[in-house]
Amino acid sequence: MTDTLPDDARWRAVRTRDPEADGRFVYAVLTTGVYCRPSCSARTPRVENVVFHPDPAAAERAGFRACKRCTPDGPSPAAKRSALVEAACRHIDACEEPPTLAALAAHLGHSPSHVRRVFKAVTGVTPRAWASARRAARVRRALDARATVTEAILEAGYGAVSRFYEAADDVLGMTPTAWRDGGAGETVRVCTRPCALGHALIAATARGICAVALGSDPAALRADFDARLPRVTVVEGDPPFEALVAAVLARIDDPVAGRALPLDIRGTAFQHRVWQALRRIPAGRTASYGEVARRLGQPDAARAVAGACAANTVAVLVPCHRVVRGDGAPGGYRWGVERKRALLAREAEPDRG
DSSP, X not given: OGGGSOOHHHHHHHHTTOGGGBTTBEEEETTTTEEEOTTOOSOOOOGGXXXXXXXXXHHHHTTOEEOTTTOTTSOOHHHHHHHHHHHHHHHHHHOSSOOOHHHHHHHHTSOHHHHHHHHHHHHSSOHHHHHHHHHHHHHHHHHHTTOOHHHHHHHTTOSOHHHHHHHHHHHHSSOHHHHHTTSTTOEEEEEEEEETTEEEEEEEOSSSEEEEEEXXXXXXXXXXXXXXXXXXXXXXXXXXXXXXXXHHHHHHHOTTOSOOOOBOOXXXXXXXXXXXXXXXXXXXOOXXXXXXXXXXXXXXXXXXXXXXXXXXXXXXXXXXXXXXOTTSOOOOOTTOHHHHHHHHHHHHSTTOO
């Protein structure tokens, strides 16, 4: 019967036990009468014995029973882990001071080692690092509200102003005073240029390229950039910068063109690990969010990988367009799915690298 033949994408998800496919369908095994999640760790059945159903209810109407190993009729292991992490994040946010791991675990009703392991697997960072990032975000919001620097730092939960200043460059990309003042005193070179994908905004600090944004309207691209740092000192027409611009445009047109370019991008330690992993994906190849997470040694962190891709501010040079959903669909893209498809199509051309 043709309806018992699995399509390639679903069967690939079953063979690889892809957790990203959980919740999209279940598969049933004719010889056992059992249905499972795609990620089930049970022995992989023979392809001719597999039928697919859109959900557990459909499988049970067809006479199959739920697997006791992966419990496809209840919350998935990934959902349980996500729920635990969401509860941990809510508690961290509600605390004036970052809770200790022991206190956090006691609140959640689990052991400290379990909470730390699950939290890092899902988010890519430890609860302590998450709490630090949340404090940094509170500082940014307070500085944006034009509080004094000292007030903003103390209100965000830093016990000492000096502790924040030690990490300020990584957290803000500049001094707290410069951030509060909309980038005052910081120099960024910015331009917009036509490119193969419409228009590109390219920005660089003295350290390297800090933004490559794609769009249809150069004025809108510039307005978005200016809104984030309205008082930076903008330098245009600088010859070294123009050389960088030319190199970026060449890379947009041809992903294997030119040399590696210097970057100046800020984010969490996990985001940097993801961005580095993306730069190792060759042109013409793709990887799923789950595959990137597994390459980082954190197979449960697919959602965190997706978040890091969304946080990337440097299109093409950090090739988040090469990360797709587990079923091969493009997934989201900060600068538009059609541009993502165009980039992937161009890289798949046989005369490309």
